Amino acid sequence: GGDGDEANGDGGATTPSRRSTVRARTVTEEYATDSFENLLFSICRFREITGSYPRKISMVSFSFKRLRFETLHAEALRWPLDRFDYVGVDPPASTGFDLEESSKGERNNSLQPFREDPYGCHTEILQRKRRERNPFARKAPYELTCPEMRDLLLWCGPELIPEGNVPWSKM
Numbered sequence: 745g746g747d748g749d750e751a752n753g754d755g756g757a758t759t760p761s762r763r764s765t766v767r768a769r770t771v772t773e774e775y776a777t778d779s780f781e782n783l784l785f786s787i788c789r790f791r792e793i794t795g796s797y798p799r800k801i802s803m804v805s806f807s808f809k810r811l812r813f814e815t816l817h818a819e820a821l822r823w824p825l826d827r828f829d830y831v832g833v834d835p836p837a838s839t840g841f842d843l844e845e846s847s848k849g850e851r852n853n854s855l856q857p858f859r860e861d862p863y864g865c866h867t868e869i870l871q872r873k874r875r876e877r878n879p880f881a882r883k884a885p886y887e888l889t890c891p892e893m894r895d896l897l898l899w900c901g902p903e904l905i906p907e908g909n910v911p912w913s914k915m
Contacts, residue, residue, distance in 0.1 A: 809832070
């Protein structure tokens with residue numbers, strides 16, 4: 745991914761082999777431009793690498809993003825919460841990190857827009873973020889590489905996708 749994308753910031757997927765090192769099992773997802781796409785595209789990337797969908801997802805990021813991932817993104821993807829673990833980690837205050845200020849920004853710039861627009865298709869602030877983080881207008885290949893996710897990849901809401909339209913509803 746290029747500078748400013750979400751793809752390399754919140755990590756990659758790890759494949760389920762125990763015979764090799766973590767480094768050898770780690771891959772990145774290079775098309776995501778926001779947190780919703782990061783989770784969605786990482787599921788597809790996992791599927792590309794392993795041939796199956798993850799049984800469980802563990803997400804590690806700032807603690808102030810927990811609500812967004814657990815109540816908005818996982819719900820929009822119809823991912824079962826009993827198979828989703830969120831680990832919140834924050835830098836110490838001595839680094840200049842301000843949890844209160846970050847939480848305020850989270851509420852205004854992410855939580856509220858994703859509440860109104862769970863898939864990030866209609867709200868100007870979310871669309872602008874995606875455009876700014878994708879200056880070369882790259883298109884993710886996942887409709888081709890994960891065709892069973894096509895409905896979800898193209899879904900724009902604002903209503904949630906029916907549960908039966910996501911591949912993991914059958915797991």
